[in-house]
Amino acid sequence: MHAVRITAPGGPDVLTWSEVDDPEPGEGEVVIDVVAAGVNRADLLQRAGFYPPPPGASPYPGMECSGRIAAVGPGVAGWHVGDEVCALLAGGGYATKVAATASACLPVPSGVDLIDAAGLPEVACTVWSNVFTLGRLQSLDVLLVHGGGSGIGTFAIQLGAAHGARVITTARPAKHGILHDLGADVTIDYSTEDFSAAVRTATSNHGADVILDIMGASYLERNVNTLATGGRLVIIGLQGGQGAELNLGTLLTKRASIIATTLRSRPLAEKAAIVSAVREHVWPLIEAGAVRPVVHDRIPMPEAARAHRLVDTSDHIGKVLLLTP
Ligand SMILES: NC(=O)c1ccc[n+]([C@@H]2O[C@H](COP(=O)([O-])OP(=O)(O)OC[C@H]3O[C@@H](n4cnc5c(N)ncnc54)[C@H](OP(=O)(O)O)[C@@H]3O)[C@@H](O)[C@H]2O)c1
Numbered sequence: 001m002h003a004v005r006i007t008a009p010g011g012p013d014v015l016t017w018s019e020v021d022d023p024e025p026g027e028g029e030v031v032i033d034v035v036a037a038g039v040n041r042a043d044l045l046q047r048a049g050f051y052p053p054p055p056g057a058s059p060y061p062g063m064e065c066s067g068r069i070a071a072v073g074p075g076v077a078g079w080h081v082g083d084e085v086c087a088l089l090a091g092g093g094y095a096t097k098v099a100a101t102a103s104a105c106l107p108v109p110s111g112v113d114l115i116d117a118a119g120l121p122e123v124a125c126t127v128w129s130n131v132f133t134l135g136r137l138q139s140l141d142v143l144l145v146h147g148g149g150s151g152i153g154t155f156a157i158q159l160g161a162a163h164g165a166r167v168i169t170t171a172r173p174a175k176h177g178i179l180h181d182l183g184a185d186v187t188i189d190y191s192t193e194d195f196s197a198a199v200r201t202a203t204s205n206h207g208a209d210v211i212l213d214i215m216g217a218s219y220l221e222r223n224v225n226t227l228a229t230g231g232r233l234v235i236i237g238l239q240g241g242q243g244a245e246l247n248l249g250t251l252l253t254k255r256a257s258i259i260a261t262t263l264r265s266r267p268l269a270e271k272a273a274i275v276s277a278v279r280e281h282v283w284p285l286i287e288a289g290a291v292r293p294v295v296h297d298r299i300p301m302p303e304a305a306r307a308h309r310l311v312d313t314s315d316h317i318g319k320v321l322l323l324t325p
Pocket of ligand 1: 042122239
């Protein structure tokens with residue numbers, strides 16, 4: 001088979017389309033003939049040497065894919081050779097074949113193209129587990145989504161709106177129109193506006209009940225100031241750094257909480273529970289057309305370097321997908 005190898009930590013050009021050994025399905029695994037893989041920002045960090053795959057994971061990048069099951073390992077029930085699936089992976093999606101944990105596979109939602117399904121597992125599992133399970137978003141809550149134009153953001157806006165939340169998002173102005181179309185009530189240009197003041201104005205000083213944050217340190221203080229009483233700040237990205245000071249008094253007075261998680265390193269059983277909840281709660285919304293995959297570009301997998309350059313610019317809206325030849 002072929003895979004995108006990271007020949008050495010570095011820029012996009014270290015991604016090399018190479019012939020490598022085929023994977024074998026282990027206990028509880030299936031092998032998927034990959035049709036497409038989603039590009040995630042974490043893949044760029046892995047390529048640069050800052051985000052090693054968890055122990056036992058494939059050395060090739062790629063945390064999600066879609067395709068057809070080519071082989072079924074021992075102890076797998078419910079999946080058969082030929083089934084069309086998409087899967088959450090610990091790694092290895094940038095390849096023509098990948099071994100996936102059977103409990104991390106999902107059927108392709110009806111009405112969704114097999115290629116586009118490649119961009120669903122990571123965003124659906126991340127948004128469901130963080131905004132709904134940990135963040136406990138309720139209908140009529142105010143949800144602030146930072147980076148609304150990202151793969152994660154475009155999905156969080158839609159899922160929040162589909163649950164009757166009032167969605168506010170930060171993004172560069174060129175993306176605002178599409179984010180409104182996806183269900184955002186208010187869009188904020190984070191480069192010229194104080195997002196905290198803008199949220200307070202838009203909510204008559206109520207603030208945000210749930211914040212999905214991808215910036216970390218640089219937004220911590222303003223995020224806490226933006227929370228409503230009893231609000232939940234869920235940090236899933238550290239694009240603005242890891243270390244920051246915080247006045248705990250503000251958190252105390254608001255009876256608010258801060259949660260930080262990463263999906264990739266969770267134990268298999270937790271990932272399986274998230275995948276199962278996504279299948280139950282999110283897949284029907286996709287099949288009903290209330291939430292859709294937002295795909296910016298489909299790029300041949302051997303040109304993974306071009307895809308990484310695009311994601312690096314953040315000019316994309318939604319997902320960039322890699323297609324196997
Ligand atoms: N913890 C987890 O389990 C988990 C799982 C998946 C993803 N993530 C994280 O979620 C984030 C999004 O992932 P992705 O793959 O969807 O990324 P992506 O598509 O590459 O998007 C990154 C986004 O960051 C936005 N951004 C940059 N500076 C910003 C700022 N100051 N304020 C607001 N937004 C800003 C960009 O928006 P503009 O173009 O508008 O600047 C861009 O849309 C990443 O940080 C990723 O690491 C975490």
